[in-house]
Amino acid sequence: MTTVELTRPAERSRFARIGRVLLTPRAARITAPLLFLLVWQLVAPLIPSRILPMPSEVAEAMWEQLRDGTMVDAFSISILRLAAGFAIALVVGSVIGLAMGLSSRVEAFFHDFVIVGLTFPYLIWGLLVAMWFGFEGNGPLIVVVIAGLPYVILNMSEGVRDVSKDLRDMATSYEVPNGRVLQHLILPSLSPFFFASLRYGLANGWKGLVLAEVFAATSGAGYVINEMQEYGFFAGVIGFALWFALFSILVERLIFGRLSRRVFRWRSTTASAEKVRRVEPFEAMVD
Amino acid sequence: MATRTVPPQEAPAPGIETPTERPKPRLWAWRLAGYVLFIGAWVLLATYAFEVYILPSPTRVLAEMREILGKGDFWENFLATLQHLFIGFTIAYVVGTAIGIAMGRSSYWDGFFHDYVMLALTTPGLVFALICVMIFGLSTWAPIVAIVLTTFPHVTVNVVEGVRSIPRDLLDMASAYGVDRRTQLRHVILPAIAPFLFTAVRYGFAIAWKITALTELFGGSEGVGIQIRVKFELFNMAGVLAWAFFLVAFALIMERVVLQRLERRFFRWRPKAFA
Numbered sequence: 001m002t003t004v005e006l007t008r009p010a011e012r013s014r015f016a017r018i019g020r021v022l023l024t025p026r027a028a029r030i031t032a033p034l035l036f037l038l039v040w041q042l043v044a045p046l047i048p049s050r051i052l053p054m055p056s057e058v059a060e061a062m063w064e065q066l067r068d069g070t071m072v073d074a075f076s077i078s079i080l081r082l083a084a085g086f087a088i089a090l091v092v093g094s095v096i097g098l099a100m101g102l103s104s105r106v107e108a109f110f111h112d113f114v115i116v117g118l119t120f121p122y123l124i125w126g127l128l129v130a131m132w133f134g135f136e137g138n139g140p141l142i143v144v145v146i147a148g149l150p151y152v153i154l155n156m157s158e159g160v161r162d163v164s165k166d167l168r169d170m171a172t173s174y175e176v177p178n179g180r181v182l183q184h185l186i187l188p189s190l191s192p193f194f195f196a197s198l199r200y201g202l203a204n205g206w207k208g209l210v211l212a213e214v215f216a217a218t219s220g221a222g223y224v225i226n227e228m229q230e231y232g233f234f235a236g237v238i239g240f241a242l243w244f245a246l247f248s249i250l251v252e253r254l255i256f257g258r259l260s261r262r263v264f265r266w267r268s269t270t271a272s273a274e275k276v277r278r279v280e281p282f283e284a285m286v287d
Numbered sequence: 288m289a290t291r292t293v294p295p296q297e298a299p300a301p302g303i304e305t306p307t308e309r310p311k312p313r314l315w316a317w318r319l320a321g322y323v324l325f326i327g328a329w330v331l332l333a334t335y336a337f338e339v340y341i342l343p344s345p346t347r348v349l350a351e352m353r354e355i356l357g358k359g360d361f362w363e364n365f366l367a368t369l370q371h372l373f374i375g376f377t378i379a380y381v382v383g384t385a386i387g388i389a390m391g392r393s394s395y396w397d398g399f400f401h402d403y404v405m406l407a408l409t410t411p412g413l414v415f416a417l418i419c420v421m422i423f424g425l426s427t428w429a430p431i432v433a434i435v436l437t438t439f440p441h442v443t444v445n446v447v448e449g450v451r452s453i454p455r456d457l458l459d460m461a462s463a464y465g466v467d468r469r470t471q472l473r474h475v476i477l478p479a480i481a482p483f484l485f486t487a488v489r490y491g492f493a494i495a496w497k498i499t500a501l502t503e504l505f506g507g508s509e510g511v512g513i514q515i516r517v518k519f520e521l522f523n524m525a526g527v528l529a530w531a532f533f534l535v536a537f538a539l540i541m542e543r544v545v546l547q548r549l550e551r552r553f554f555r556w557r558p559k560a561f562a
Contacts, residue, residue: 025398032399051422108317113325119538121497123504124531127519131527132341207411211501214413215519222413229417229505237421241414248409249402 053235061239071243074224078209081220085144086205092145093152093197100153101160110153118150122208130216139216140209147208148201155200159193199256343525351529360514365533367509368499371427375434376495383439383491384484387446400443407440412498420506430502430510437498441490449483485550489542496538 021027037055044052053061065071100107125146129139163186171181210222217223221244228236326345333344343351355361386404389396415436416429423429453476461471503512511534518526 023395025394028395028398029402032402047422104314105317108314109321109324111321112318113321116535119535121500121531121534123497123501124515124527127515127527128524131519131522131524203409207413210411211413222411225414225417229421234421237417241410241418244410244414245406248406252405252409 057235058238061235074221077219078221081141082144082205082209085141086148086202089145089148089152093149094156097153097156098160101157114150114153122147122211126212126215135218140212143208143212144205148205151201152197155193155197159190163189340522340524347525348528351525355529364509364511364514368511371430372496372499375431379435379438380442383442384446387443388450391447391450404440404443412437412501416502416505425506425508430499433498433502434495438491438495441494442487445483445487449480453479489546
């Protein structure tokens with residue numbers, strides 16, 4: 001009797017502790033993908049004619065794609081195209097964006113076409129470059145430029161307008177040399193906008209790129225996943241989609257997480273978050 | 288908001304322009320110049336530099352648009368696309384809002400859905416379109432599910448922000464004075480999250496119409512996407528552009544005219560500073 005009385009609360013508290021750990025947000029991040037796998041495992045056999053492959057088959061396909069180099073080749077070609085295209089978009093977009101921020105005339109000149117660039121579906125650009133440059137040309141790279149440009153332009157012009165006029169006036173009246181104004185005033189206040197243009201420009205450039213690769217290339221991640229779909233290799237398609245997902249996580253966690261901490265280390269965190277949110281490109285599109 | 292402290296306005300000396308009253312009409316000239324340059328370049332390149340199948344002139348595209356409008360299958364295809372868009376968007380909005388409320392209110396659900404939302408935001412639409420076409424084949428479910436998967440995270444992100452912006456102190460005061468739940472919902476919670484719900488519609492819509500055409504193109508039986516594919520395979524550049532312009536025109540009208548006007552009407556009562 002007494003032993004029971006003694007052990008029970010202890011046991012209950014152990015269960016309670018496990019329960020409490022399972023209910024933390026950190027545990028939820030692990031529960032979520034596990035639950036997804038479980039549902040997938042249970043649902044896949046129910047779907048007629050085995051259209052949805054089992055997780056194990058997909059894992060096998062992914063391992064195969066990794067081993068024979070399909071994945072690495074496809075992604076490295078795509079990343080090279082993305083980098084080259086976005087570098088062009090960054091240079092051209094910065095020039096136009098800065099000009100638009102400084103002069104309302106230049107702004108009036110370009111504004112509507114930037115909006116059209118933002119709205120026009122990448123699908124159509126992909127088809128157009130396929131007709132223009134064929135399968136072997138630089139079509140996908142050009143779609144990256146087109147997809148990235150509006151985000152760079154809008155954020156840069158917004159950034160220039162955001163430089164505090166008071167501080168600029170003060171710098172002028174105290175005769176601060178231009179180089180120091182650039183280094184201590186303009187560049188620091190531009191940096192969140194530059195960062196936003198990097199983030200949204202690259203994300204959208206990537207989306208445009210893989211789409212263009214379907215129609216206008218014979219290599220790259222978009223081309224490979226479409227090929228597998230056309231051959232009806234379903235486990236391969238899902239596997240490759242998971243490589244896409246892993247790639248996103250990698251970029252998001254490693255590059256952008258770290259970069260934003262570096263760029264904004266001088267700011268209080270709330271200020272930086274608020275600023276970047278304010279210039280979210282779709283908001284620019286909306287007004 | 289950057290704090291730009293405006294000094295008390297002195298009467299501007301005559302002849303000196305203050306930046307706020309820059310003459311507007313002259314900007315119109317610059318805007319017009321932009322149109323002339325871009326469209327002029329298009330016309331010139333189309334007439335003198337390239338063949339029709341590479342770059343059709345604007346007039347050719349317009350003629351093609353008129354021809355498509357004249358044929359009976361225009362409305363059939365356009366309405367099919369609208370139907371996919373409407374069903375998919377409605378589901379995405381409901382699902383996205385529900386997840387957004389859960390994430391905004393509880394840190395557990397925030398942790399649970401965080402990675403799903405992030406992945407759905409960053410994965411290219413192509414990937415979702417291919418998987419949906421693979422699983423659902425030519426049925427109308429392919430575009431609908433693809434819309435839901437790509438659109439819900441954009442709704443969720445906005446709703447989460449709305450839920451987090453509900454003023455806590457007003458809620459506390461309401462419960463201290465014994466205001467019942469329904470009145471709280473009507474007068475505190477809804478007014479706080481309404482603008483975010485609206486933004487969620489606009490963000491979601493901007494994504495949804497693009498993915499509709501995309502999925503239809505990879506495997507549908509009717510819709511704008513299919514028509515674009517047909518024109519592409521016939522190497523009819525003017526046809527591709529014509530259908531694209533129909534789609535873009537529809538999206539711009541929805542966004543600029545319908546949604547924006549509705550929003551302005553809806554939030555008329557708000558003071559400007561909060562708009």
